Amino acid sequence: MTFVAEVSRLVASAAQLYAGTPGRQQVDEIGARLAGPLRVAIAGKVKAGKSTLLNALVGEELAPTDAGECTRVPWWFRDGLTYRVTLRPRVGTPQAARFTRTDGALEVDLGDFDAGDLESIDVEWPSRALRTLTLIDTPGIASATPALTHAAERFFSPDDERAGPADAVIYLMRHLHAADVGFLESFTDDAFAGSTPVNTIAVLSRADELGVGRLDAMESAARVAGRYRQDRRLARLCQTVVPVAGLLAQAAVTMREDEYRLFRRLAELPDGELEELLLSVDRFAARPGPAPAAERVALLRRFGIFGTRTAVHLIREGLGADATALKAGLLAVSGVDDLRSLLAQQFAARSDLLKGRAALLALADLVRRMPVAGTDALEADVERVQAGAHELVEMRFLNALRSGELTLPAGQDAEAARLLGGDGPDPRARLGLDASAGDADVRAALADALGRWQRRAESPLAFGPAKEAAQAVVRACEALAAGLAYGLE
Template structure:
């Protein structure tokens, strides 16, 4: 008789089983069972990504750029004071969920360019719990986006609403992960990121947060190298010990340029082409300032041809793409004369949006089940705290067992420790350990530092080499307990990769 070995259930399966057991225990409690059912269903939903930041950080603009359509209000209207969920749906629909009473549907209206107009129709924003916007979009099929009010807003209620959604006092956040936008690292930004880690119930880790240096084109005053300057600053932030312990990474993005690239209009392309046809000294003189671009002196206005957009159109261009977007477009049109579609693609690439989307895919998309399991386990903990029962002791032990024993959580804990530099490893070893446990992406090529298209043979050679090296380090008799524990986690990660590659 051949002996078979049963592989342990994955983290997602273990968590689902625990939720179902908890539902059996709390089946007679409508509030508890509703909460647990919600988290069981949440496993099958798209990832929930909240976009947070201070007022004027560019949250709604970046959300629109990620979706590729203008569906979030970017002005300082009443809708920006309300938490708004954007999710994929068969047709456009807006639901207003009041703090008291049933939800009601709002009228759906579009702008002349097809964007969405959200109007509370006289409802007091303080009486609204949230808005839910259904919008047919491929960009929302795998990730639901949640636009939050500005933190550190002049209106105390608005700021408190954002904080309560993102860092509730006694419950895990409704978001699986957070995209935190900042124009530069302000003390208020650091305090907010720290608030994720101040609450024991959150069991926060830097892996659930990505920081974005937003409005990156403004850092270089709209120069052609503005994004490069912003990327260098983001790189310095990534190596900052305090910040790296609070977020997964820092990415520089010019949201306005990304949005204009994804929603380029024909009249805008023609206007940019007219500007590109001007002598370089004229455009340089025009772009010395935003005011000069819209209202040039008479000596400069006389040199503008009939193909150059008028003052109101130039003003609209600035509002749509900023000085950097106009400069980048003119340079591209002069260099190789792209058509409208090609120019759109180049603007998106220049904005840093592609890099952000790649980071979201590797850091959040690939960790979807892990992030949702974490939220579900925290939900079970909350129920056990609020409604203690004799049968809850076993459930609590299983929650702790999963948190302590699941290798995915061990990787997160080690990642946080490595970034806080609390593990005594040489810098090169610490960097390799961070990569091997998924700090740069959870797929084997990213962990092994290989090209994404590397074949299985190359991956296997690399993982065997890494496994040998880290087993040797773990067995080193002079290594302390913290170092051995860290090496053991890295070894398990390598063994897991080797096992998957052998299948």
């Protein structure tokens, strides 16, 4: 039986045990979460560009963004049949809210509620992007307004010991800051809860600003992200670090035809004139040039100086023959494409595991808090699955390797992490092969890895956690081999 099937069975038996008791509703919630899309929270310091990135991922300017601080409560964005906004107060029953859209951004009428009274704002929005991921926009940390920081801490470290609301986390940071490390730590639980390096991706956000809006800014940002990936402190806290220029991504994904035409006209200006215009934002807005100043200001506001410079550059290089081509080019530059594929590879493919793990946590917590007849046996079952499921064992060793709690003899850490699915659960990713590698190569690499790790697992010199880790790697290889034998890769 697969891991998820086993967890589903446990949830079903819990539903029977709790039938007619107050616990039943919570079991149903656990079940719904297991069946629903993966919940990914977007977290980070204040003004790290969380809402902007969310919009880029959804493909619509939904979440309000603003030069000041604007996200004061967690906003949930989930796929739905109809457009609906629900206010969830800390105390009392959820209420439907009226909303309008200004330039796309949602404006929600809070009615009698103060933002501080709300647990969350729930947005149902028919969207293809939200079908596989529910996205949660969270308040910033290190805000000058203390209430905002508290709101963020409440979200990631709820008062009671229930599983956190998110299955995975995208953590946005502008530079690596002491506050970032502290915050990542606050939702990295040492036992079996919350977020772990495996379900956290760090994003170097507003990456274009590192290079102060220069055309090569994203290359600089990639270099910085590369250095952060080598940082042990970060490796302990997240899987990887990727640079994203969120504003550019958001603007590109929603680019309009008139904006494209203005970029074209700018690209057609003589070199000297264009350069003068793009020297500073004030010049771009104030100097004589194509289109009325107001239009140019609007363009700048949406794309930023880096986006504007890049768009004009791409057109001049012949990479923006039409709006679609330019849009694709800008999205590629912004880094959001890379982030998307990373999400698909790291989160979506592992979605069942992450959700199942969250459900197990929630069940364990429920039976501890509200025991009823028969929950003793259920608790034992939950523990058995927690301890036994190979997927969880893999994840545990992976986390231990990443956090440095477990170290293997020289040079083995990286390979062990990869075979345990650290670069993605796909067989080729595990074996360190190209996505295009043929079956024969896969088999050869697998046989090689299996033999090597079997020797390590059985070596008389191996003992303790290192031996257990080698055994886990062997199991991972055997599971791969089984998959290949049945042609299930």
